[in-house]
Structures are given as C-alpha cells and as structure tokens.
Amino acid sequence: MGMAFWPAGLVGGLAVAGAAGSAALGNALFDxxxxxxxxxxxxQRINAGEVDGADTSSFANDPDRQQARxxxxxxxxxxxxxxxxxxxxxxxxVLAPGARLSSDGGSVPRIEESSHAYxxxxxxxxxxxLDLAPEALQAHRxxxxxxxxxxxxxxxxxxxxxxxxxxxxxxLVGWINRIRELDPQARIALYGVSMGGxxxxxxxxxxxxxxxxxxxxxxxxxxxxxxFCVQMRDLLHLPPTPLLNAADAVCRARAGYGxxxxxxxxxxxxxxxxxxxxHGTADTFVPFYMLDQVYEACASPVKQRLAVVGAGHGxxxxxxxxxxxxxxxxxxxxHLAG
Numbered sequence: 013m014g015m016a017f018w019p020a021g022l023v024g025g026l027a028v029a030g031a032a033g034s035a036a037l038g039n040a041l042f043d044x045x046x047x048x049x050x051x052x053x054x055x056q057r058i059n060a061g062e063v064d065g066a067d068t069s070s071f072a073n074d075p076d077r078q079q080a081r082x083x084x085x086x087x088x089x090x091x092x093x094x095x096x097x098x099x100x101x102x103x104x105x106v107l108a109p110g111a112r113l114s115s116d117g118g119s120v121p122r123i124e125e126s127s128h129a130y131x132x133x134x135x136x137x138x139x140x141x142l143d144l145a146p147e148a149l150q151a152h153r154x155x156x157x158x159x160x161x162x163x164x165x166x167x168x169x170x171x172x173x174x175x176x177x178x179x180x181x182x183x184l185v186g187w188i189n190r191i192r193e194l195d196p197q198a199r200i201a202l203y204g205v206s207m208g209g210x211x212x213x214x215x216x217x218x219x220x221x222x223x224x225x226x227x228x229x230x231x232x233x234x235x236x237x238x239x240f241c242v243q244m245r246d247l248l249h250l251p252p253t254p255l256l257n258a259a260d261a262v263c264r265a266r267a268g269y270g271x272x273x274x275x276x277x278x279x280x281x282x283x284x285x286x287x288x289x290x291h292g293t294a295d296t297f298v299p300f301y302m303l304d305q306v307y308e309a310c311a312s313p314v315k316q317r318l319a320v321v322g323a324g325h326g327x328x329x330x331x332x333x334x335x336x337x338x339x340x341x342x343x344x345x346x347h348l349a350g
Contacts, residue, residue, distance in 0.1 A: 038258030045240075045259075046174040046267060048165045054138055074330060080145035087152075088141075091159070093186045095172075097268075101183055102168040103161035104141050106148060111157055113194070123195040129156045129348040130191050130200045132184065134208030136326060137176070140167045146329065147203065150337060154344065156201075161187050163207065173267040176236045177204075177211035178274030184215045188224060198223045199348045203340075205230040206298065206326050210239075210276050213306060216287065217279030226347035227283075228340060230290040231326055233298045234305050235278075237271035242299060277309040286314035288343045292323025292331065316343065 043050035088104040095101045107113075111126040131151045133144045141160035148158045161183065165174030175183075184202065191198045200223050204212040209232025216227055233239035237260070241252040260271045280287075287310055291303035300319075307317045318339050323331035 034254055034258040035262075037255060038260075038262040041255065041259035042262040042266065046165065046176070046263065048170045048174065077146055077330075080149040081142060084142060084145040084148050088160070091190070093183075093190045096182065096186070099171075101161065101164070101186070103159060103187070105160065106152060106158045108152065108155050108157040121194065123157070126157065126195055126197075127155045128195060128197045128199050128350065129154075129344075130159060130195075130198050131156050131344070132159045132161070132187055132191075132200060132202050134161065134177075134180065134184075134202070134204035134211045135163060135166070136204075136206030136208050137174070138166070139163075139206075139208075144205065144208075147205075150341070151344075154341060156344070156348065159187060159191060163211070175267070175269070176239075176271075176274055177207045177209075177214055177232070177276075178236065178269050179267070180208075180211045181214035181218065181279070184211070185218060185220070188221060192221065192223055199350070200224045201226050201228065201344055201348055203228040203230075204232060206232065208232070210236075213276035213283075213287075214274065214279045216285065216310075216312070217282035220285065224285055226286040226288070226343065228288045228290070228343060229306070230328060231292060231295055231298050232276055232302075232306065234302045234309075235272060235275035237274075238302070239298060240271060242297075246296070276306055280306060280309040281311050283310050283312040285312060286343075286347050287312050287316070288340065289315070289317045290320065290328055290336070290339075291318075292320045292325065292328045294322050295325045297325040 044053055047053055087106045090102065091105045092100040092102045107123065108127050108129065111123055114122045114124050133147055135141055135143050141162055144160060148160060151158050162169045163175065163180045164172040188200060191200060202212040202215060202224060209229035212227050213229050213232050240256055244250050244252045244256060264270045289303060289307045291300055293300050303317060303319065307315065320328035320332050320336065329336045
C-alpha cells in the first residue's frame with residue numbers, strides 16, 4: 013500500500029506549484045499520507061473500499077490465510093495501554109495454549125501456566141493486526157503468546173496521526189511493559205512487516221528491558237524520508253525536494269516527528285539484541301537494496317539475514333513458506349528458549 017493512490021488533482025498541483033504553495037501542498041501531502049481522518053486520505057479510501065489494502069492483495073485468498081484469520085477473529089481478546097501523549101492505545105492478544113489470566117481477585121492479574129514466551133506482532137502501513145493472522149497462528153502453535161498492537165492511525169487507533177513506525181516504536185515500550193506486568197518472567201520477541209518492520213528496527217535502539225530477547229523484521233524501510241523519496245520518484249515521478257521538505261515541516265508541527273529523524277538505520281547502530289532481517293528480492297515498494305543497508309547498520313553481535321528469491325513486498329512468507337517459517341521458527345526457538 014502506498015503513494016500510488018494520490019488523487020490526480022493533488023499530483024497535478026504538485027507538478028505546477030511554486031514556493032508560494034509549498035506550505036499548502038505540504039499539508040495536503042501530510043493529510044493524504046498520514047492523517048486517517050482527512051477526507052482524501054489513503055486510509056479513508058481503503059475504508060470506503062476504493063483501494064485494496066495489504067490484506068486483500070493477491071495472496072489474501074490463500075485458504076491457510078483465511079483459516080488463520082478466522083481463528084484469530086475467534087481467539088483474540090482486547091487489550092490497551094496508556095499512550096505517552098494521553099488517552100489509550102488499543103490492540104489484541106492471544107495467550108499460548110494452556111496459559112490463562114489469574115482470576116483470584118488480586119489488584120494485579122498475572123498470566124499463569126505460561127511458557128513465558130511472547131511475540132509482539134506489528135502490522136504494515138494501512139493495514140491492521142488481523143493481517144498478521146498467519147504469523148499469530150504460527151507463534152501460537154509454537155507455544156508463544158501473541159500481542160498485536162494496532163499502529164497509530166490504524167484500526168481502533170485511527171484517532172491519531174500515522175507514525176510510520178517511529179511513534180509506534182516508542183509505544184512498543186509501553187506494550188512490552190504491559191507484558192512484563194502480567195508475566196515478570198516474560199521472554200519477548202518483536203516482529204514486524206513493512207512499516208511494522210521499520211517499527212521494530214526503530215525500537216531496537218531504545219532502552220529495551222532484558223525481557224526482549226530478539227527482533228525479526230520483514231521488508232522494513234531504512235527511514236521514512238528514504239521511503240517517501242522512493243514513492244515520490246517511482247510513483248509520482250516528481251523530485252522529492254522541495255515538496256517532501258514541506259511535508260516534513262508539517263509533520264514536525266502536527267505529529268511531532270520528522271521524516272529523517274524516523275530512521276531505522278540510525279537506531280540499529282544502538283541495537284544489542286539478536287536480529288533477523290528478511291526481504292524479498294523482487295520488492296520494489298521497499299526496495300530490496302534496503303536489506304543490505306539495515307543489516308550493515310545493525311550493531312547487534314548476533315544478526316542474520318534472509319533474502320527470499322522472487323518475493324514482492326510483504327510476500328516472502330507466502331512465496332516460500334517452508335524456508336520462511338523454518339528460518340523464523342528456528343530463530344524464535346533459539347532466542348525465546350527458557
């Protein structure tokens with residue numbers, strides 16, 4: 013999902029606007045890409061059924077994926093955490109087989125009979141937690157409890173601006189602490205696809221508690237600036253500057269972050285936990301060359317990369333499921349072991 017769905021009128025305005033209109037166009041770019049409440053936003057068009065989202069792409073009709081979606085829709089339970097900037101952030105969880113929340117009436121519930129293994133699954137741009145149903149089911153089959161936050165600007169958190177993984181990476185600390193409250197012995201893996209992949213890479217450089225044992229990222233971008241540059245050049249056929257600079261200034265004022273600041277590569281230089289990087293060789297939306305850039309930037313002493321031949325954006329798991337799940341499953345089993 014991306015900038016291919018800019019309205020024709022906006023694209024035409026971008027092509028002819030001068031400096032006098034840069035602020036207005038910066039706001040228009042911001043609203044369409046990052047404001048889910050804007051009447052012409054990508055999110056609004058998806059919700060209206062005008063644009064296919066990530067979960068309705070060519071592989072969404074796979075029977076295994078449909079089975080996983082049906083399972084998750086039945087099994088998931090709602091969960092929320094306080095947001096750093098007020099209000100609450102919402103998501104879903106599924107406990108591992110046999111695990112349960114204590115019901116002894118104590119002020120702080122605990123997860124009992126648990127394997128103490130958890131995976132936090134982070135979805136992509138214009139997606140939703142349900143998109144990661146196959147990943148959730150795979151984890152569940154490995155005895156792993158699953159937490160699936162909705163990203164800012166998505167699903168039940170659509171009252172906020174989209175954070176492109178950057179704001180969500182900082183939110184992950186709250187979600188991780190929520191797991192630790194429920195299970196102080198928790199061993200946690202972070203997993204993300206596309207924007208979610210960038211999110212978990214951005215989180216890698218934060219002050220994560222020792223409960224976080226490993227991170228798996230699939231086709232995440234190097235930085236928000238880099239990814240928007242790709243979309244403007246490839247899909248809009250426009251130079252990124254000065255238009256992207258104008259949108260960056262608007263984002264700083266309205267959402268509190270800048271496109272260059274929101275950098276996975278910068279954060280990876282402070283990474284310390286084991287990391288697995290995955291990317292499809294046929295990915296042009298988040299270009300395959302970004303795999304080498306994030307892998308080389310990672311300072312973790314334990315890191316691994318997987319290039320899935322012929323896979324497009326976000327399609328590595330369905331292009332070669334045997335290779336994908338053997339690799340991910342072995343990585344999680346090794347680093348989430350008690």
